[in-house]
Structures are given as C-alpha cells and as structure tokens.
Amino acid sequence: xxxSELSELLPVGVVLxxxxxxxxxxxxxxxxxxxxxxxxxxxxxxxxxxxLIQNYLSLTTxxxxxxxxxxxxxxxxAGAFNPLILGGHFSIDLFGFAIAGVALLAGALSVLSSxxxxxxxxxxxxxxxxLILLAVAGMMLLxxxxxFLTLLVSLEIMSISTYILAGSRRDLKSGEAALxxxxxxxxxxxxxxxxxxxxxxxxxxxxxxxxxxxSEQLVSSAFLIRGGxxxxxxxxxxxxxxxxxxxxxxxxYEGAPTxxxxxxxxxxxxxxxxxxxxxxxxxxxxRYAHDWAWLFAAAAVLTMAVGxxxxxxxxxxxxxxxxxxxxxxxxxxxxxxxxxxxxxxxxADQLQNAVFYLLAYALMTLGAxxxxxxxxxxGRRLERLEDFxxxxxxxxxxxxxxxxxxxxxxxxxxxxxxxAKFLVFKSAVxxxxxxxxxxxxxxxxxxxxxxxxxxRAMYVDPVRATKPGEAPAGAxxxxxxxxxxxxxxxxxxxxxxxxFPSGPTFLLR
Amino acid sequence: xVRAMHSMLATLLFWIVVLMTVTAATFVVVARNILxxxxxxxxxxxxxxxxxxxxxxxxxxAVQLIVYVGGIIVLVMFAIMFSAHTQxxxxxxxxxxxxxxGGALVAGVVLxxxxxxxxxxxxxLAEANAHADAAYRTxxxxxxxxxxxxxxxxxxxxxxxEVASILILAALVGAVAIVRKETR
Numbered sequence: 001x002x003x004s005e006l007s008e009l010l011p012v013g014v015v016l017x018x019x020x021x022x023x024x025x026x027x028x029x030x031x032x033x034x035x036x037x038x039x040x041x042x043x044x045x046x047x048x049x050x051x052l053i054q055n056y057l058s059l060t061t062x063x064x065x066x067x068x069x070x071x072x073x074x075x076x077x078a079g080a081f082n083p084l085i086l087g088g089h090f091s092i093d094l095f096g097f098a099i100a101g102v103a104l105l106a107g108a109l110s111v112l113s114s115x116x117x118x119x120x121x122x123x124x125x126x127x128x129x130x131l132i133l134l135a136v137a138g139m140m141l142l143x144x145x146x147x148f149l150t151l152l153v154s155l156e157i158m159s160i161s162t163y164i165l166a167g168s169r170r171d172l173k174s175g176e177a178a179l180x181x182x183x184x185x186x187x188x189x190x191x192x193x194x195x196x197x198x199x200x201x202x203x204x205x206x207x208x209x210x211x212x213x214x215s216e217q218l219v220s221s222a223f224l225i226r227g228g229x230x231x232x233x234x235x236x237x238x239x240x241x242x243x244x245x246x247x248x249x250x251x252x253y254e255g256a257p258t259x260x261x262x263x264x265x266x267x268x269x270x271x272x273x274x275x276x277x278x279x280x281x282x283x284x285x286x287r288y289a290h291d292w293a294w295l296f297a298a299a300a301v302l303t304m305a306v307g308x309x310x311x312x313x314x315x316x317x318x319x320x321x322x323x324x325x326x327x328x329x330x331x332x333x334x335x336x337x338x339x340x341x342x343x344x345x346x347x348a349d350q351l352q353n354a355v356f357y358l359l360a361y362a363l364m365t366l367g368a369x370x371x372x373x374x375x376x377x378x379g380r381r382l383e384r385l386e387d388f389x390x391x392x393x394x395x396x397x398x399x400x401x402x403x404x405x406x407x408x409x410x411x412x413x414x415x416x417x418x419x420a421k422f423l424v425f426k427s428a429v430x431x432x433x434x435x436x437x438x439x440x441x442x443x444x445x446x447x448x449x450x451x452x453x454x455x456r457a458m459y460v461d462p463v464r465a466t467k468p469g470e471a472p473a474g475a476x477x478x479x480x481x482x483x484x485x486x487x488x489x490x491x492x493x494x495x496x497x498x499x500f501p502s503g504p505t506f507l508l509r
Numbered sequence: 510x511v512r513a514m515h516s517m518l519a520t521l522l523f524w525i526v527v528l529m530t531v532t533a534a535t536f537v538v539v540a541r542n543i544l545x546x547x548x549x550x551x552x553x554x555x556x557x558x559x560x561x562x563x564x565x566x567x568x569x570x571a572v573q574l575i576v577y578v579g580g581i582i583v584l585v586m587f588a589i590m591f592s593a594h595t596q597x598x599x600x601x602x603x604x605x606x607x608x609x610x611g612g613a614l615v616a617g618v619v620l621x622x623x624x625x626x627x628x629x630x631x632x633x634l635a636e637a638n639a640h641a642d643a644a645y646r647t648x649x650x651x652x653x654x655x656x657x658x659x660x661x662x663x664x665x666x667x668x669x670x671e672v673a674s675i676l677i678l679a680a681l682v683g684a685v686a687i688v689r690k691e692t693r
Contacts, residue, residue: 016675023682089668127686134679141672149669157676164683223629227622 005085008092011052011100012140015107018044019133026126038115038482041129045108045136049101050503056097068346069094072144072209072282088207091146091234095281098355099274100353102362106267109366109486113373114259115162123257128168132263135161139271146282146379148196149207151275155239159185160273162264163215166256177255184238184248186436197301198228209282232294236279239272242299242333243306246326250310253322254383258373261318264364265325265369273332273358280336281347289340296337297436304330304443311450317372318383320450321365324409327447328361334440335424339431341503346430353423359504360408360416360497367490368405374477374487388454390463395477398484399458401491408494413445416497418504423501523563530556543589551582565642568655 022040023125060066063081068074071083071091083093111132114123135456138157145151163185192307196206202221205211211225212218218225238245253261284292307327314320335354338347360362375382384417392399408415428437497503533552540546554577561570662670 016648019682086668087665089666125686125689127682127689130682131679131686134675134682137675138679147669149666150672153672155674157672157679160676161679164686168686224626227626362576 001088008055008066008085009090009144011048011055011104012137014051015044015048015104015133015137015140018047019130019137022133023126024131035115035482037124037126037129038111041111041133042108042190045104045111046131048136048140049104049108052100055092060207067093067097069351070278070281071230072285073344073348076178086142089147090141090144090149092144094279095274095351095355096144098358099270100140102270103136103139103143103267105141105359105396106263106270106362106366107132108261109362109370110259110267112486113262113366114477115258116374119128119392120178123168123259124478128165131161131165132260133169135165135263136267139267139274141273143274144305145274146206146208146278148200149206151208151278152189152193152196155275156189156272157190158268159239162260162268165172166252166262166264169257173255174257175255177252181252181256188235188238188245190235191231195228195230195232195235198224198231202228208278212283212285212288222460229292232279233292236272236276236301239504240269240276240332241272241326243303243326243330246303246306246329249326250319250322253325254316254319258318258369258381259272261322262366262369264507265365266358267322269325269329269360270362273336273354276333277336277351277354278281280338281351284338286338286340286342286347289338289342293337293340293431293433296333297433300330300333300337301331301436301439302330303327304440306330307345308443308450311447314450315385316383317361317385317388317454318369318420319371320385320454321368324447324451325365326366327443329410331424331440331444332357332361334428334436337428337431337433337436342431350427350431353427357420357424357506360420360494363493363497364405364408364415364417367401367487367494368409370483370487371402371405374398374480374483376476376478385453385457386461388457389461391458391477393463398477398487401487402458403455404491404494406451406454408498410448412448414495414498416494416501419498419501519563523560524560526563527558530560544586547582547585548590551578552587554578554582568658 022037022044025040026037052289056067059081065081067081067083070093072082073393074083074093083091083096086091111129114128114132135158137446138154138159138161141149141154142158163178163182166181167175175213200206202224203211203215203217234245241249256264267344280292280296305327307323307330311320311323311327314323333353335357336349338350343348372383373381375387388402391402399423404415408417411417411421413419425437425440428434428440532554533549533556536548536549537553540549554573558570558573558578561567561573
C-alpha cells in the first residue's frame with residue numbers, strides 16, 4: 001500500500017479535524033457567541049470543499065486529464081489515470097468527488113439552518129455540530145469507498161451520527177424519530193452485512209468491481225452470490241428510502257430537528273445513492289443488467305407511485321416533503337438503470353445526469369426545509385399547511401423562494417428540478433427503459449398538485465386570526481441571517497442551475 | 510471403536526449446546542422481565558461460542574466470549590439497572606395474531622432459505638465438515654487463522670480498520686450528546 005496516496009483523503013481529514021475542534025471549543029469557551037460553533041463547523045465544510053477542489057485540480061494537472069467518472073471507465077494503459085488508491089479501498093473518481101461535494105454542501109447548509117436554534121441548548125452544543133461534521137466525513141468516505149469493508153464502516157459512521165442527530169431535540173417526537181431510525185437503520189445494516197458476508201464467503205473478494213468478475217467460483221456458488229446480492233440490495237434500497245422499504249422516512253423526517261432533516265434528505269440520500277451507483281455501475285455493470293436492472297426499474301416505479309400518491313394527502317409540510325423525498329428517490333433510481341449494451345461513455349453520461357439530479361435536489365430540498373424551519377410563532381414551530389397562509393405578505397422574499405423550491409421540486413422549467421428530471425428520464429430512455437420513464441413523467445405531473453398547494457397556501461389562502469379577538473395575521477417567521485443566507489443562496493442556485501445546466505460540467509473540464 | 514465413541518460424544522455435546530442456545534434465545538423473546546431476558550441472552554451468547562468451537566473457529570469463540578458475554582452483556586445489565594424504569598421491571602408485550610403470524614412467516618422463510626442453501630451447496634455439508642475435521646487434526650498446534658487474521662487486519666485492511674476508529678469517535682461524541690441533553 002502506498003501511504004503517500006493518503007493525501008487524496010485530505011478533505012475528509014479536514015472535516016474530521018473541524019469536528020474535533022468544534023467539540024473541544026464548546027468545552028473551552030465559557031461565554032460564547034451563539035454563532036461561534038456554527039461558524040467553525042461551516043469553516044470546516046468550506047475548507048473541506050476547498051481541499052476537495054484542490055485535490056481535483058492537482059490530479060487533473062498531474063495526469064493532464066480529468067479523472068474518469070468511475071473506476072471501471074478508467075483507461076488501463078501505463079501512465080493513465082488509475083483512480084484506485086490505497087490498495088483498492090478507495091476510488092478517487094469523478095463520482096466520488098461529486099458525492100463528497102454534495103455531502104459537504106448539505107453539511108454546510110444544514111449547519112446554516114441550525115444556527116438560529118439557540119433556544120434549545122442541545123441544538124447549539126458542540127456535539128451537535130461535531131456530529132454533523134462526522135456524518136459528512138462518513139458520507140465523503142462513502143463516496144470514495146470501493147470495497148465492501150470500507151463501504152460498511154463509512155456507512156455506519158454516517159448512520160450512527162445521524163441516529164443521534166435525529167434525537168437531538170428535547171421532545172418526545174424527536175426521541176421517537178431517533179429510536180425508529182436507529183432500530184430500522186440497524187435492521188437494514190444487518191441485511192447489508194449478511195449480504196456482504198454471503199458474497200465474501202462465496203467469492204473471497206471484497207472489491208466492488210471484482211466480486212462479479214466471471215470465474216469458476218462464480219458459477220459454482222451462484223446461488224449463494226445471488227442471495228448475498230439480494231440481501232445487499234435490500235439494505236441499500238432501505239438506506240436510500242425506496243419503496244417498499246420507505247416506512248421509516250415520514251416519521252423520522254417529521255420528528256427530527258429541521259436542520260437534521262435537511263441533512264438526512266440530501267446528504268445521507270446522496271451517500272446512499274453512492275453505494276447504489278457503485279453497485280449498479282461497477283459491480284453489476286452492463287454485464288448483469290439483464291439480471292438486476294428490472295429490479296431497480298420495479299423499485300423506481302413503485303417508489304414514484306407510493307411517494308407521490310401519499311404526498312397528496314399530507315397536511316404537514318415537513319411530512320409532505322418527506323414523501324416528496326421518497327418520490328424523488330424513485331426518479332433518481334431511474335438514473336441508475338443500466339442498458340445491457342452500454343459502453344463506458346454512456347455509463348459516464350448516465351452517472352453525470354444522476355449526480356446533477358442529486359445536486360439540484362440537495363439545493364431545493366435544503367432551501368425548502370430552511371423555510372419550514374423558520375416559520376414559527378411564539379417560539380412554537382409551525383409546520384402545517386395552513387400555518388403558511390399569508391407568508392407572501394409578511395415575508396415576500398421567503399415566500400418567493402419557497403414557491404421557487406416547490407416549482408423546482410415539481411419539475412417546472414426554468415428551475416434546476418426541470419433539467420434534473422429531464423436528464424434522468426433521458427438516461428432511462430437511452431438505456432431502453434421507456435415505460436418507467438413515461439410513468440416517471442406522469443407521476444411528476446401529478447406531483448404538481450401537492451407542491452402547488454404550498455404555493456396556494458402562501459399566496460392565495462385567506463389568513464386566519466391566531467387568537468380570538470385579534471386581527472388576522474399572516475404566518476410569522478423568526479429572523480435568522482444564517483438561514484436567510486441559505487434560503488436565498490439555494491434559491492439563486494436553483495435558478496442558475498436551471499438556466500445554465502451545463503455549468504457544473506463546464507467547471508469539470 | 511474409541512473413535513466412534515468420541516464422535517458420538519461430540520455429536521451429543523453439539524446437540525446439547527444447540528438446544529441450550531435455542532432455548533435461551535426463545536426465552537429472550539418471551540421473557541416478561543427484561544433482566545431475565547438479558548440473562549438468557551448471556552446463555553445464548555455462550556451457546557453461540559460453543560457452536561463456534563464445534564466449527565473449529567477457536568479464535569472466534571474466544572472473541573465471542575470476551576466481547577459479547579464479557580462486555581456487551583455487562584453493559585446491557587448496567588443499562589437496565591441504571592435506567593429509571595427498573596422498578597416496573599416487566600414489559601407487557603402485545604401479542605396479536607398478526608404479529609405472531611408475521612413472525613412465524615419470517616421464521617419460515619428464513620428456515621426454507623437456509624435449507625435450500627444447504628441443499629444447493631456444491632460440496633455436501635457433511636463431506637465438507639469431515640474434510641475440515643481432518644484438516645484441523647493434521648495441522649500442528651493451533652490453526653493459523655488468528656495469525657493470518659492479524660496480518661490481514663494490520664496489513665491489507667489497515668485503512669478500513671483505522672476508519673473504524675472514526676466510527677467509535679462518532680459513537681462516543683453521540684453518547685456525550687445524549688447524556689448532556691438529559692442533564693441540562
């Protein structure tokens with residue numbers, strides 16, 4: 001093992017160091033400014049992002065080409081870019097960089113949306129921000145992980161941190177969310193571990209791209225390997241929140257503090273999709289597409305249907321966004337359908353489209369959760385649809401951003417969500433899965449019904465008096481410059497990504 | 510003759526251990542007193558360690574004893590005794606027919622899958638066991654398993670092994686976060 005390659009993991013090291021600094025700072029500073037800890041955590045994420053970009057640039061300069069999208073697409077000629085580092089445990093490819101970038105973005109934005117929660121001491125403690133950073137470090141490792149052992153350990157770093165984060169508010173609902181998340185999450189990890197144990201037992205290999213390389217062993221113990229892969233897929237579909245393993249999502253998303261919900265909906269989902277993507281593109285690849293892609297397609301169709309249908313009936317905005325997150329998992333799954341005769345270029349294109357979706361989804365979802373976290377009255381959090389009535393009069397800027405996020409989530413042009421959906425539907429059609437893509441478009445049209453209900457509540461619905469005998473007043477928001485920064489930033493990015501969808505890919509070249 | 514007796518004795522012992530494990534595991538599920546369930550869990554863990562010995566996984570058996578019986582069970586006991594609800598002591602599980610049926614269904618599916626797996630094995634299980642037995646007897650002294658494991662863990666897989674320390678760090682910070690939340 002070449003230990004000098006450890007420098008490629010420096011971004012993860014930066015985030016870890018920031019996590020430790022935040023935890024210690026909380027102990028050392030006696031009278032702290034309430035923005036001290038969030039700012040350190042934010043600095044950790046920004047420095048991590050800087051270090052990630054620095055790594056990318058130095059790799060590109062050194063090899064005179066950008067890294068391949070995944071390790072299977074790398075050229076094998078001598079002197080060509082070899083993304084597998086540190087004995088093959090990690091793969092520093094574009095997919096990994098993208099997932100790590102989305103994780104850092106989600107971490108930074110959820111820190112911003114948590115900074116105003118000073119009335120709940122548990123949410124302003126060093127441990128809270130330390131755990132966010134640890135979760136982000138786990139997500140980044142997961143993005144680069146290229147063998148089952150590294151993958152499992154990274155997944156658990158992320159999961160354990162988020163279990164505790166989900167329960168960090170001091171009320172019953174938050175505790176319920178944490179307990180449900182812990183029990184069901186541990187259950188899914190057990191499936192994942194069983195699957196890995198089966199596969200390792202049958203092949204004696206742990207590398208994601210090697211376990212299914214045709215061999216005599218693969219034929220003789222095909223049954224064991226199939227069983228293992230099925231268990232593994234159950235575990236992964238659980239983590240991304242695909243139907244029929246989605247039951248934990250609404251309760252957990254609703255009960256967790258809003259900043260944590262944002263992180264779970266975006267960063268955790270992106271990292272879980274990193275596992276799914278590596279399985280689909282590196283382990284199965286076109287060679288096994290006949291065997292597995294139909295399963296992904298079935299899960300995608302079911303997830304889109306369940307998520308969109310159940311979201312229609314929600315009166316709580318946070319819960320509605322949770323079901324919307326399930327629906328978006330379905331759309332994302334469409335982006336991971338591999339054609340049996342796909343070549344490296346097509347696979348790279350597909351992966352790029354899926355990553356664009358993850359980025360766009362992260363921005364609009366974190367923005368929407370940011371707005372939901374601000375709407376409150378007398379310190380009480382208000383999450384019901386009717387509580388948003390009149391938001392456009394009291395806080396026109398926030399209402400405008402929220403409307404934009406809703407339009408974007410529904411997939412209307414010219415917002416980022418439109419291109420994101422267009423790109424994954426396109427990759428599904430290109431891969432030959434026309435029917436799932438058509439169903440995707442149909443459910444996406446149906447989804448407008450519940451996204452537009454939020455817009456109607458903010459702009460059209462009459463405001464009601466909060467107390468009898470008082471003049472009716474629109475929804476009130478707590479003021480927080482950090483959360484406003486997040487909301488307006490995400491809103492701007494949603495428009496810019498929609499107007500210039502090739503922007504991120506341009507940066508890569 | 511002696512060998513046959515020896516083998517029969519080993520089989521008898523094996524079934525005793527299996528029976529002990531399954532009985533204890535069943536008791537964990539049906540026990541009303543959570544402390545009794547924890548004790549039964551310790552017995553079940555002991556039984557699993559015994560099964561590991563029958564599989565010639567001596568090192569794994571030792572790890573099972575030290576980590577699960579010695580460590581985890583003690584922690585579970587501490588957690589039960591320190592938590593405020595020990596006075597109530599018992600839990601009243603709701604046993605509906607749906608839950609019973611669901612559990613039976615899952616157990617049946619797992620059993621069927623296991624039997625199918627064993628039947629589909631390329632080398633029959635009995636043959637493989639005899640082979641492993643013979644290999645175990647001919648190897649001088651202890652099996653090289655733990656030595657190889659150490660080399661792999663601190664060589665090829667050192668990095669994932671070290672990444673696991675971040676996992677422990679996350680768990681530690683999380684434990685502090687939960688405790689601090691309660692005391693504030």
